[in-house]
Amino acid sequence: MAGVRLATWNVNSAKAREPRLLGWLDDRAPDVVCLQETKLSDEAFDESFGAPLAERGYAVAHHGEGRWNGVALLSRVGLDDVTEGLPGAPGYPHQEARAVTATCGGLRVTSVYVPNGRDPGDPHYAYKLEWLAALRDRVEAAGADDAVVAGDFNIAPADPDVYSVEAFAESTHVTPPEREALAALLKTGLHDVTRERWPDEKVFTYWDYRGGAFHQDRGMRIDLVLTGGPIASRRAALWIDRQARKGSGPSDHAPVILDLDEAPDGDIGPVVPPPSLGAKKGGSRAKKA
């Protein structure tokens, strides 16, 4: 498989973003796109975007419910074995359109829109934690190696992922149980590739519409790209597309874009160190061949 450009973007209504979405696809030319908060039924999404996406070579898996939520996968490197929703996930009270999974270019990609939680203590907060546990179970059952789980997690993984710890005291997105749920998900073998790219910097993906938050960089990093180890090791570039947050009529989220080098041929095994740097016992694995 050649190199792949993968992106995730919470568009905060695909319909409202119609003037920008197609132009963004043309400019950035991603091969695989995870969308969240399309806020459209499958029929309405197809009505607005089916033809222009097909023109651009994208296959589409949209999982929507209309007014709220709604996720999609766009791919021009194949789109197979689509699973809508998250089997085993709780509802609120009914199942919501918060996940869609497909195999694209050898990657098992899931676009996720994790419940917001609203407020610690709110039933929606408990729902959020249960939903995350179900997501973890799914990734563990399927195996993390070929997995990409990308989307709006509504969790800032650590304190550097918010502009002000004080501003989020008593709020969701930063509470220990949420962060522990995310850590449990990562423990299945997923890597937070944005944080690996920038170990220390404050890099945000979401800024409230209010109060000039974007202009003053009062943001949060809550849109994550999580990949299995073999995929993370193919990371060639990663950036947060702040341009998409500028200008008129933006989403309140910026896309995250990940470029992967082409997969190595044959086995994806451990790299064997050269003998001069290698094991102390002689007989390295490299000699067996």
Added chain:
DNA sequence: ATGTCCACAACATGTGGA
């Protein structure tokens, strides 16, 4: 308390959600 936006029901603006 809240410098915004989005969708909906329904026609003016309120409501719920983020």
